[in-house]
Amino acid sequence: MNPIWGHVVGVVTVILMVTFIGIWVWAWRKRHKSVFSRMAKLPMEDDPAGSDMSQRGGSST
Numbered sequence: 001m002n003p004i005w006g007h008v009v010g011v012v013t014v015i016l017m018v019t020f021i022g023i024w025v026w027a028w029r030k031r032h033k034s035v036f037s038r039m040a041k042l043p044m045e046d047d048p049a050g051s052d053m054s055q056r057g058g059s060s061t
Contacts, residue, residue, distance in 0.1 A: 026032075 027036075
């Protein structure tokens with residue numbers, strides 16, 4: 001096995017860790033809290049806007 005292979009694997013591991021930490025930091029920023037809160041409440045809504053086909057004039061047949 002080529003000795004450079006260990007360095008390549010190490011660099012890829014570091015890149016993946018930095019990417020993961022970057023996404024984690026981005027997701028936990030304060031400005032995303034309101035958007036994520038709204039998205040979390042979507043499944044609890046009884047009638048989401050625009051979900052009824054009869055409101056848009058569509059037919060099922």
